[in-house]
Amino acid sequence: MISSTQPLNKESLNTPYFMINExxxxxxxxxxxxxxxxxxxxxxxxxxxxxxxxxxxxxxxxxxxxxxxxxxxxxxxxxxxxxxxxxxxxxxxxxxxxxxxxxxxxxxxxxxxxxxxxxxxxxxxxxxxxxxxxxxxxxxxxxxxxxxxxxxxxxxxxxxxxxxxxxxxxxxxxxxxxxxxxxxxxxxxxxxxxxxxxxxxxxxxxxxxxxxxxxxxxxxxxxxxxxxxxxxxxxxxxxxxxxxxxxxTRTADLVVSVIDIVENEKQTAIVDSATEAHRLDTLIYNEPASVKEASDTGTHPYIIGSCSCLAGDQFCETQFDEPLKIGQKLHLLDSAGYTMVKLNWFNGLKMPSIYFEKVDGEIKLLNEFGYEDFKATLGK
Missing domain, CATH: 3.20.20.10 (Alanine racemase)
Incomplete structure (x- = not known):
């Protein structure tokens, strides 16, 4: 486990990551x-x-x-x-x-x-x-x-x-x-x-x-x-x-970024995460994620799709008040249960970091992962 000694700011954090709210x-x-x-x-x-x-x-x-x-x-x-x-x-x-x-x-x-x-x-x-x-x-x-x-x-x-x-x-x-x-x-x-x-x-x-x-x-x-x-x-x-x-429940978000938008009759926002790797129960139980930035009355519909190679790997279909932009962050709500315990390295995707936002506003880095962690799971 890696702990950060430097003050962290949400705006500067690289996605994907989990943010747990104390x-x-x-x-x-x-x-x-x-x-x-x-x-x-x-x-x-x-x-x-x-x-x-x-x-x-x-x-x-x-x-x-x-x-x-x-x-x-x-x-x-x-x-x-x-x-x-x-x-x-x-x-x-x-x-x-x-x-x-x-x-x-x-x-x-x-x-x-x-x-x-x-x-x-x-x-x-x-x-x-x-x-x-x-x-x-x-x-x-x-x-x-x-x-x-x-x-x-x-x-x-x-x-x-x-x-x-x-x-x-x-x-x-x-x-x-x-x-x-x-x-x-x-x-x-x-x-x-x-x-x-x-x-x-x-x-x-x-x-x-x-x-x-x-x-x-x-x-x-x-x-x-x-x-x-x-x-x-x-x-x-x-x-x-x-x-x-x-x-x-309702204590953590999986924060992702839009990295592409593709169109095939419907628009799909590709994000830098995947259900199969980072939110597996979304896929297993066919339970769509909820997105903080979405709107029930939004007029801009999107599929929120993963960046894995699995064709049906998507987080949800929802809509927004404004068109999504490349680089925009999205918060996938209620992402604590059966997520971090099921993380895997499918497709060699970057594993989400894990942060803990304390009551006083301090953000603590609980863990982050890199290539060596991926490599170590497959051999010595």
């Missing part, structure tokens, strides 16, 4: 704090969504630790965040377990076979858990639905029996994806409470995963908090949530 981050964290106070739940940051550890000093006072989906995330959370370190993986190798075991407070297994394979190795090192498939979810995209048919994620109820409680202290359910509907979440919570009551009443803790969009504008945080509190008291266990997007 005040926006704090606004979300204050909502997380309120939820914790009402519910008694503990919140651990989902590093699979956001691992930009240069911001962790801002986040740490509000959350209880981190949760991970792979060994490197476990190590990063342990080293740079502290608090509780939760480790989950769809599949641990023996080497993974040896790496995770000294670092994790909780190790959560995806299957009974994994639990049985690694129980003797790690049950004295950490509190063990098992991921359960509740067979219902609130996920708008099938690709992200953990309860989809033939899902490999978690153990279905029919495969469980009470002897599993001899090996685990907790369960983990993850069944939400950007769920803004508190009533839909409470319905799933009620289903879990009734369907798995014989297990819950004997557990010490339960993680309800992430994907609950409690920082969405006007989300009824108190209603969510009271439902979690009632659930926790009913079953006498510690509830955990694993927010990712909820913590960092």
């Amino acid at each position: 005040q926006a981050l704090i606004n979300n964290l204050e909502k997380a704090k309120k939820l914790k106070e009402i519910s008694g739940a503990k919140l651990v940051l989902a590093l699979k969504c956001f691992s930009t550890w240069g911001t962790f000093d801002t986040i740490k006072p509000y959350l209880d630790g981190t949760t991970s989906s792979g060994p490197y995330e476990v190590k990063l959370g342990h080293e740079t965040f502290g608090g509780e370190t939760h480790a989950y993986s769809v599949g641990y190798s023996n080497a993974d377990i040896e790496a995770v075991k000294p670092l994790a407070d909780k190790i959560i297994f995806n299957s009974l076979s994994q639990l049985n394979a690694h129980y003797e190795t790690c049950h004295q090192s950490a509190s063990l858990g098992l991921r359960i498939n509740p067979e219902m979810s609130v996920a708008g995209q099938d690709l992200a639905n953990p309860a989809r048919p033939y899902s490999r994620l978690g153990v279905k109820q029919q495969l469980l029996d009470l002897t599993v409680l001899n090996k685990v202290d907790g369960f983990m359910f993850h069944m939400n994806c950007e769920n803004k509907d508190v009533d839909a979440f409470i319905a799933v919570l009620d289903h879990i409470s009734s369907t798995f009551a014989d297990y819950l009443d004997k557990l010490d803790w339960l993680s309800l995963g992430g994907g609950i969009f409690f920082t969405y504008p006007d989300y009824p945080i108190e209603k969510l908090g009271l439902a979690l509190k009632a659930f926790s008291e009913k079953h006498q266990l510690q509830v955990y949530l694993e927010p990712g997007e909820a913590i960092i």
Whole structure:
């Protein structure tokens, strides 16, 4: 990680880059704090969504630790965040377990076979858990639905029996994806409470995963908090949530420059970035980016296209009040979640730098990348 000692000015920064706004981050964290106070739940940051550890000093006072989906995330959370370190993986190798075991407070297994394979190795090192498939979810995209048919994620109820409680202290359910509907979440919570009551009443803790969009504008945080509190008291266990997007939504822009404008029935503004390399979920989930400079009433329509060689690689179609110009900067809004953790070197494109705009207006360079970084990913 590279830190700048020189004062930085937004106007002089070379695109592409991510700009993370500390005040926006704090606004979300204050909502997380309120939820914790009402519910008694503990919140651990989902590093699979956001691992930009240069911001962790801002986040740490509000959350209880981190949760991970792979060994490197476990190590990063342990080293740079502290608090509780939760480790989950769809599949641990023996080497993974040896790496995770000294670092994790909780190790959560995806299957009974994994639990049985690694129980003797790690049950004295950490509190063990098992991921359960509740067979219902609130996920708008099938690709992200953990309860989809033939899902490999978690153990279905029919495969469980009470002897599993001899090996685990907790369960983990993850069944939400950007769920803004508190009533839909409470319905799933009620289903879990009734369907798995014989297990819950004997557990010490339960993680309800992430994907609950409690920082969405006007989300009824108190209603969510009271439902979690009632659930926790009913079953006498510690509830955990694993927010990712909820913590960092609307905190960062991907800033790009227009480098060409081409015409083929529609005008396309080519920018110095690419969805496949820098904002992959735009492509995977077909979720167009929003552009700060665009206008709902604009009369100048453009495709915002990437500079990659992939024909369908574009950020969005939108319109502007004035024609775009070569060299003009555009801000692709809400670009923190699942972006920096998925950056890649497709086409050998320049990797975006990462900046952090502090509350006092200072801009800190968290990292920048060059040719040697690209080269190092492909050989020594």
